[in-house]
Amino acid sequence: MSHSNRERGILRYDWWSRVNHWLIAFSFVMLVLSGLAIFHPYFWSFTGLFGGPIPTRIIHPFIGVFMAFFFLIMAVRFFKVSLIKRYDIQWVKQIGDVLSNRDERLPPVGKNNAGQKMVYWLMVTSVPLLLISGIVIWQPYFAPAMPRLWLRVAAVVHAYAAFAAIITLIIHIYSAIWVKGSIRAMVQGRVSKAWAKHHHNLWYEEEMEKQRRVEDAAKREETAGQQRQQTP
Numbered sequence: 001m002s003h004s005n006r007e008r009g010i011l012r013y014d015w016w017s018r019v020n021h022w023l024i025a026f027s028f029v030m031l032v033l034s035g036l037a038i039f040h041p042y043f044w045s046f047t048g049l050f051g052g053p054i055p056t057r058i059i060h061p062f063i064g065v066f067m068a069f070f071f072l073i074m075a076v077r078f079f080k081v082s083l084i085k086r087y088d089i090q091w092v093k094q095i096g097d098v099l100s101n102r103d104e105r106l107p108p109v110g111k112n113n114a115g116q117k118m119v120y121w122l123m124v125t126s127v128p129l130l131l132i133s134g135i136v137i138w139q140p141y142f143a144p145a146m147p148r149l150w151l152r153v154a155a156v157v158h159a160y161a162a163f164a165a166i167i168t169l170i171i172h173i174y175s176a177i178w179v180k181g182s183i184r185a186m187v188q189g190r191v192s193k194a195w196a197k198h199h200h201n202l203w204y205e206e207e208m209e210k211q212r213r214v215e216d217a218a219k220r221e222e223t224a225g226q227q228r229q230q231t232p
């Protein structure tokens with residue numbers, strides 16, 4: 001690890017994670033807007049964003065497949081850091097401390113805290129439900145071939161899963177704004193050491209350990225090189 005890297009803080013999201021995440025975020029918002037527009041007349045005006053009611057209805061499922069595809073990639077890549085650990089349960093028990101900013105009382109956590117892991121698992125549940133139910137009710141491609149009961153069940157599942165995903169997204173965006181430095185992490189990729197230490201102490205320790213190992217290896221390499229030069 002070079003000096004400049006250390007000064008720039010710790011890498012939290014590489015460029016592909018960031019691009020992947022923002023592709024999902026953008027298409028997800030488009031899905032919410034086009035979905036609400038065709039769900040209830042209250043949101044009818046949103047159809048203007050997509051060139052009218054018919055284009056809105058046509059484009060919505062295609063955006064859905066696009067989003068689900070990129071979501072699958074992100075879900076696989078973020079799987080390991082989203083596994084629930086013992087300290088996550090303690091974190092949830094202290095949700096009162098989380099919400100009232102008494103961070104110093106919280107147990108140290110890894111790369112993601114329990115709240116972030118819940119967002120992950122809620123999305124991992126709702127996105128496949130949305131995709132499958134969406135395909136069942138997709139006119140004119142799949143719906144005509146589906147049994148009537150399937151169509152009814154899928155329409156209900158689609159609406160409830162969308163509701164769950166939208167609430168999750170609102171909480172996700174709220175937390176991202178609330179924990180200062182998070183948006184920067186997902187835009188620029190790096191966080192300061194102080195941020196990492198404060199919010200994700202175990203992850204910070206792991207990263208420092210990695211950095212130490214890299215530096216030790218570099219030092220060993222350097223002394224070995226010097227010794228080679230010195231021997232005639």
Ligand code: HEM
Pocket residue numbers: 012021024025026028029071078112115116117119120123169172173176182183184185186
């Ligand atoms: C539309 C606006 C969105 C904003 C402003 C936003 C913001 C962010 C930010 C700032 C982070 C980094 C948090 C950190 O490093 O501590 C993050 C992470 C993440 N985002 Fe988003 N996001 C959005 C949409 C979405 C959507 C639609 C999904 C999934 C369907 C999603 C899934 C995730 C996941 C799984 C993570 C990693 C775990 C976590 O930090 O929660 N995001 N997001």
